[in-house]
Amino acid sequence: MLAGKLFVFLIVSLTSCCFRLPTFPEAKLVQEEVDALEEIARTLGSKYWKFNADTCEIEMVGVTQVPPKNSAQRIDCECNKGNNSDCHVTRMELKRYNLPGVLPTQLVNLPRLQVVDFAYNYLNGTLPREWASMQLTSISVVVNRLSGEIPKELGNITTLTTLSLEANQFSGTIPPDLGKLINLQELMLSSNHLSGNLPVSFAGLVNLTDL
Ligand SMILES: *[C@@H]1O[C@H](CO)[C@@H](O)[C@H](O)[C@H]1NC(C)=O
Ligand SMILES: *[C@@H]1O[C@H](CO)[C@@H](O)[C@H](O)[C@H]1NC(C)=O
Ligand SMILES: *[C@@H]1O[C@H](CO)[C@@H](O)[C@H](O)[C@H]1NC(C)=O
Ligand SMILES: *[C@@H]1O[C@H](CO)[C@@H](O)[C@H](O)[C@H]1NC(C)=O
Numbered sequence: 001m002l003a004g005k006l007f008v009f010l011i012v013s014l015t016s017c018c019f020r021l022p023t024f025p026e027a028k029l030v031q032e033e034v035d036a037l038e039e040i041a042r043t044l045g046s047k048y049w050k051f052n053a054d055t056c057e058i059e060m061v062g063v064t065q066v067p068p069k070n071s072a073q074r075i076d077c078e079c080n081k082g083n084n085s086d087c088h089v090t091r092m093e094l095k096r097y098n099l100p101g102v103l104p105t106q107l108v109n110l111p112r113l114q115v116v117d118f119a120y121n122y123l124n125g126t127l128p129r130e131w132a133s134m135q136l137t138s139i140s141v142v143v144n145r146l147s148g149e150i151p152k153e154l155g156n157i158t159t160l161t162t163l164s165l166e167a168n169q170f171s172g173t174i175p176p177d178l179g180k181l182i183n184l185q186e187l188m189l190s191s192n193h194l195s196g197n198l199p200v201s202f203a204g205l206v207n208l209t210d211l
Contacts, residue, residue, distance in 0.1 A: 028085040029053045029077050036109035037075075037089065044094065044123065045101025051075075056087065062097040071096045078112065088112035096120040103141065105130040119143055119164070127165070129153045138162040142188065145169060150194075152177040161207075164188040176201045186210040 029037075034053045041049040041061060050060035056077035061067070076091035089110045095117060102125035107113060115138045123144040131139070132153035137160060146168040154163070155177025163181065166188040174194060178187070179201020187208060202208070 026054050026084055027056055027077055027079050027087045029056055029087045029089065030085075033089050033110055036106055037092075039106045039109075040092075040104040043101050043104035043106060044099045044118065044121070046094075046097070046099060056089075061094065063100065064098075068096055068098060073097075076115075091115040093117040094121070098122055100124075103128055103146070107131060108133060114138065114159075116140070127151055127154070127170075132156040135159045137183075140164040141168065143167040147171065149173075150175055150178070150189075154178060155180040158182060160184055162186045165192065167191040169193055171195070174199055178202070179204050181205065182207070184208050 034051065037051055038049055045063065046061050047063045048060045048065060051058055056075055058073050058075055061073060062071065072093060072095045074091060074093040075089060077087040078090045079087040090112050091114060092110070099118070099121035101123060103118070103123060105128040107116065108130050113134060114136055116136060117138070117140040119140050119142045121144050123141065123146060125146065126148035127141070127146060127150065129151045132151065134157065136157050139160065140162065142164045143166070147170060149172035150165065150170055152175035155175065158181060160181050161183050163184060164186065170192040171194065173196035174189065176199035179199055182204065184205050185207050187210065
């Protein structure tokens, strides 16, 4: 009896392994965000963009048809309960793609976005103030060519646990407003052209473990 059950179990496992049965329901990203993603990719300087809205997967991105060896990409979509056609982007990562554009203000058109990581590209220009209206938990733009001042408006994104701006060309002083980011655990600012002292307001960052 038990052996029989095991046998059936094995067959089922093998079947789902080898024929890749569609065991997960489709998760369709809403059209507004499909359009937003395309604009975001263009702003980042991507020449290619092919996205599958049904599976929430990037099929092609970057400045070359074959992506660089160490490149990494990831998009996560989450659906509203019981509605697989009401899905939203929660995470966007495009690392080591040699992207030559700028940071996209259009990120605000992904209202559920929490994690954004555009590390190790050639992005230039400034960090958009517009991002301050979002509920992001993590921003990483390490190793790019970003410049200008760190916008004090970033102090609005109190949901942030990670803010990594390391190895860019940011200048000016560090805005004291960042002391409002009470959930920060990691704050990376080194290897920029920043001047002045650390703001005293940072004393309030009780959960900061990495500076
Ligand atoms: C599912 O989401 C879509 C897109 O937001 C909406 O048009 C539709 O009415 C929703 N269906 C249900 C059953 O909630
Ligand atoms: C960004 O780089 C482009 C060339 O890729 C250049 O034309 C532009 O002036 C640069 N902008 C800044 C702010 O450095
Ligand atoms: C920052 O937050 C305040 C208060 O919630 C809001 O009025 C303001 O518009 C926000 N600023 C930005 C740049 O989002
Ligand atoms: C700091 O972290 C602890 C444990 O993760 C959490 O309970 C607390 O709410 C955090 N404090 C602030 C000010 O975010």
